[in-house]
Amino acid sequence: MQVRVVAARPWDVEADILAVPITSDAPSDELLAELDRRLGGSLGSYRAIGELDGKAWRSAMLAGGGETGVDWVLGMGIGVLGEQTRVTAPRIGGALMRRLIGVSVGRLAVWLPSSLAETDGVGAAALVELVARGVVEGMADPYAIYREDIEREVPPQLDELILCVVDGDLKALGAAAERGAIIGEGGNRARRLAQRSSNDVSPDVLADEASAIAAEHGLAATILGPEQAAELGMGMFMAVGRGSDNPPRFISLRSGGAGHTGSNGRLLAMVGKGVTFDSGGISIKPSDRMEEMKMDKTGACTVLAAMATVARLAPGLPLMAVAPAVENMPGPHSTRPGDVVRALNGKVVEVNNTDAEGRLILGDALTWAEQQGATHLVDVATLTGAVERAFGKLITGGFGTPQAWWDEVSAAGERQGERYWQIPLIDDYKAEMESWYADLQNSSSPEGSLIKSGLFLREFVTRPWAHLDIAGTAYLRKNMPWGARGATGVSHATLVELALNGA
Numbered sequence: 001m002q003v004r005v006v007a008a009r010p011w012d013v014e015a016d017i018l019a020v021p022i023t024s025d026a027p028s029d030e031l032l033a034e035l036d037r038r039l040g041g042s043l044g045s046y047r048a049i050g051e052l053d054g055k056a057w058r059s060a061m062l063a064g065g066g067e068t069g070v071d072w073v074l075g076m077g078i079g080v081l082g083e084q085t086r087v088t089a090p091r092i093g094g095a096l097m098r099r100l101i102g103v104s105v106g107r108l109a110v111w112l113p114s115s116l117a118e119t120d121g122v123g124a125a126a127l128v129e130l131v132a133r134g135v136v137e138g139m140a141d142p143y144a145i146y147r148e149d150i151e152r153e154v155p156p157q158l159d160e161l162i163l164c165v166v167d168g169d170l171k172a173l174g175a176a177a178e179r180g181a182i183i184g185e186g187g188n189r190a191r192r193l194a195q196r197s198s199n200d201v202s203p204d205v206l207a208d209e210a211s212a213i214a215a216e217h218g219l220a221a222t223i224l225g226p227e228q229a230a231e232l233g234m235g236m237f238m239a240v241g242r243g244s245d246n247p248p249r250f251i252s253l254r255s256g257g258a259g260h261t262g263s264n265g266r267l268l269a270m271v272g273k274g275v276t277f278d279s280g281g282i283s284i285k286p287s288d289r290m291e292e293m294k295m296d297k298t299g300a301c302t303v304l305a306a307m308a309t310v311a312r313l314a315p316g317l318p319l320m321a322v323a324p325a326v327e328n329m330p331g332p333h334s335t336r337p338g339d340v341v342r343a344l345n346g347k348v349v350e351v352n353n354t355d356a357e358g359r360l361i362l363g364d365a366l367t368w369a370e371q372q373g374a375t376h377l378v379d380v381a382t383l384t385g386a387v388e389r390a391f392g393k394l395i396t397g398g399f400g401t402p403q404a405w406w407d408e409v410s411a412a413g414e415r416q417g418e419r420y421w422q423i424p425l426i427d428d429y430k431a432e433m434e435s436w437y438a439d440l441q442n443s444s445s446p447e448g449s450l451i452k453s454g455l456f457l458r459e460f461v462t463r464p465w466a467h468l469d470i471a472g473t474a475y476l477r478k479n480m481p482w483g484a485r486g487a488t489g490v491s492h493a494t495l496v497e498l499a500l501n502g503a
């Protein structure tokens with residue numbers, strides 16, 4: 001799909017459909033008023049009978065033609081003008097594509113009045129970037145991945161997206177829109193992979209996907225099998241995959257050359273949990289919703305896709321992705337509750353709950369990333385059910401230390417319209433993770449279990465580190481007006497923004 005930003009009045013732009021955001025508080029906008037006049041006053045009359053009152057995601061398709069350059073005008077309610085933020089901007093794009101399911105459209109124009117860029121310090125460049133990303137993400141529907149001949153049931157695939165602004169630096173805005181589209185494509189790559197079922201995506205398949213990304217973008221790939229991982233001393237990583245016939249793969253991608261850091265002296269490692277299915281192992285989960293545990297590889301999919309996206313936007317930038325991939329199954333070879341293993345950093349860990357497996361593979365992956373020279377770490381993981389209970393499906397909970405590093409990670413998220421909330425790391429709770437037999441155990445009482453998940457991971461890092469628990473936000477259980485049910489691609493954009501560090 002081609003993306004363009006044009007400076008034009010909304011009636012001058014030529015397209016199949018012109019989308020027009022409609023706010024519920026109807027501030028006076030001369031251009032919108034003139035467009036309405038050219039539409040014979042239909043926007044006004046639709047508003048008057050309540051059909052297009054600006055309430056978020058209520059919409060109506062109007063005939064264009066006549067004194068406009070488009071065949072159709074799609075009015076899309078977006079709510080109160082003053083409540084528009086970087087979180088809502090991509091949803092405008094997403095809602096348009098969801099609304100267009102079943103509609104034939106190749107060229108879509110979106111009118112972006114300057115008032116939208118002015119609220120909450122969003123800014124014109126961020127607005128076009130985020131709306132373009134939303135459109136691209138809105139075009140993908142995880143519902144389609146195993147089906148054929150369902151074009152009419154999924155969003156149309158646009159040939160061209162035209163973002164129409166009043167004025168501004170069109171070159172800079174065009175670049176911003178292009179960046180948004182590329183980040184959207186990367187997010188979709190993460191979503192497609194995360195969404196695939198566990199009989200389709202084993203650790204080996206994740207490794208193949210990583211190799212394909214490496215070949216596509218000229219990255220260095222390291223893929224360790226069980227013998228090598230055991231040899232290196234990854235006792236926690238090795239504890240999880242034992243019950244499965246699908247052998248573990250410790251996957252890493254790197255750009256920028258071995259031993260290289262960025263101009264700021266940093267090497268960021270993005271570490272993603274890659275549990276291709278989490279049955280719980282011997283500490284088996286209840287059957288209710290167990291099928292959702294195909295999504296337990298989302299962190300890995302996200303860091304691999306982010307690596308590819310950064311390679312497109314800033315080729316050669318020193319960066320690392322680490323994706324420990326395992327399948328957590330019960331079986332005669334499974335780790336048992338009470339088994340004691342030695343982590344890559346030398347700590348001895350009692351696995352008292354085989355369902356707290358994410359922290360085991362991530363702990364060794366974080367140590368490995370540091371051994372490879374990472375100066376800064378961020379991990380992304382569907383780690384706890386507790387984070388979903390606390391924050392729901394629209395806020396990612398996380399931890400970070402030192403505070404300045406957390407602030408940097410969450411600021412990157414804010415710029416990309418993704419919400420994070422910091423959870424405190426309280427040392428007092430460490431006492432509850434003490435073990436009779438080992439330095440620590442991997443799970444304890446449910447009180448404060450979310451905090452304890454962070455405390456456990458902190459045992460395996462010595463450098464600036466942030467942990468993003470996407471267990472709630474990684475996938476939606478139902479369609480939203482602005483987004484499809486299934487994998488969301490959450491935190492892909494944040495990681496890309498963080499890696500680019502303003503570049």
Ligand code: BES
Pocket residue numbers: 278280292296353355356357358382383384385386388442443444449471472
């Ligand atoms: N993969 C799960 C967490 C999860 C739960 C993700 C629901 C998505 C939706 C994780 O491995 C897990 O089982 N966590 C346990 C930890 C507990 C045993 C300390 C949990 O949250 O119950």
Ligand code: ZN
Pocket residue numbers: 275278296355357358382383
């Ligand atoms: Zn898990």
Ligand code: MN
Pocket residue numbers: 278280354355356357358
């Ligand atoms: Mn688990």
